[in-house]
Amino acid sequence: MDQNLHSVMLKKVERTIANLEKNNMHGHYVTSVEALHEKIKSLVPENSVVSVGGSMTLFETGVIDLLRSEPYQFLDRYAEGLTPEEIKSIFRQSFSADAYFASTNAITENGELYNVDGTGNRVAAMIFGPDKVIIIAGLNKIVKNLDEAIHRNREISAPSNVKRLNMQTPCNTTGTCSDCKSAGRICVAYTTIGFQRVKDRIHVIFVDGAYGY
Numbered sequence: 001m002d003q004n005l006h007s008v009m010l011k012k013v014e015r016t017i018a019n020l021e022k023n024n025m026h027g028h029y030v031t032s033v034e035a036l037h038e039k040i041k042s043l044v045p046e047n048s049v050v051s052v053g054g055s056m057t058l059f060e061t062g063v064i065d066l067l068r069s070e071p072y073q074f075l076d077r078y079a080e081g082l083t084p085e086e087i088k089s090i091f092r093q094s095f096s097a098d099a100y101f102a103s104t105n106a107i108t109e110n111g112e113l114y115n116v117d118g119t120g121n122r123v124a125a126m127i128f129g130p131d132k133v134i135i136i137a138g139l140n141k142i143v144k145n146l147d148e149a150i151h152r153n154r155e156i157s158a159p160s161n162v163k164r165l166n167m168q169t170p171c172n173t174t175g176t177c178s179d180c181k182s183a184g185r186i187c188v189a190y191t192t193i194g195f196q197r198v199k200d201r202i203h204v205i206f207v208d209g210a211y212g213y
């Protein structure tokens with residue numbers, strides 16, 4: 001990335017972390033996936049029960065492989081051969097995990113997490129259950145405010161995920177949201193996390209670069 005653009009992005013990260021702190025969420029910034037992995041190991045002790053929400057970022061940053069290879073008790077929703085019932089069981093067990101990993105569809109400079117789910121297991125666990133929630137986000141996920149967060153989901157996150165999942169919705173063809181009523185609609189539960197009563201339950205780790213949708 002161009003150095004001037006990069007310095008502007010780092011100022012956005014600084015502002016966002018400062019406002020996360022005001023909202024009782026803790027922000028971190030790391031410059032590489034290697035540093036990300038070290039940060040995760042410092043935040044989550046060995047033998048912890050860990051689980052994940054659906055996320056391309058977690059694959060792209062090697063976090064899924066890390067959780068499989070480190071001495072964690074990983075409730076692995078992506079393990080080969082799981083039946084739909086077994087996956088549903090993992091979603092329910094995840095509410096009792098020590099640490100829950102996910103990314104976010106957008107994060108505002110005001111320190112808010114904006115997410116839209118189809119099944120709802122990810123946003124449900126982010127809101128309630130796990131003692132610790134660790135959000136991994138590329139700098140591409142930072143937006144100015146909630147209006148931009150909503151726009152980002154409608155124009156980028158949701159159409160990209162629809163394409164990845166090959167769902168039969170209008171945005172799979174047009175690349176933009178038309179508020180469909182399709183059976184395959186992935187936009188169901190719209191959530192904003194604006195504050196935490198339990199300070200530092202949520203950690204947001206910004207990784208330099210662009211990851212996920």
Ligand code: SF4
Pocket residue numbers: 153154158159162169170171172176177178179180181182184185186187
């Ligand atoms: S509501 Fe429908 S058209 Fe809009 S982004 Fe979601 S799936 Fe696509």
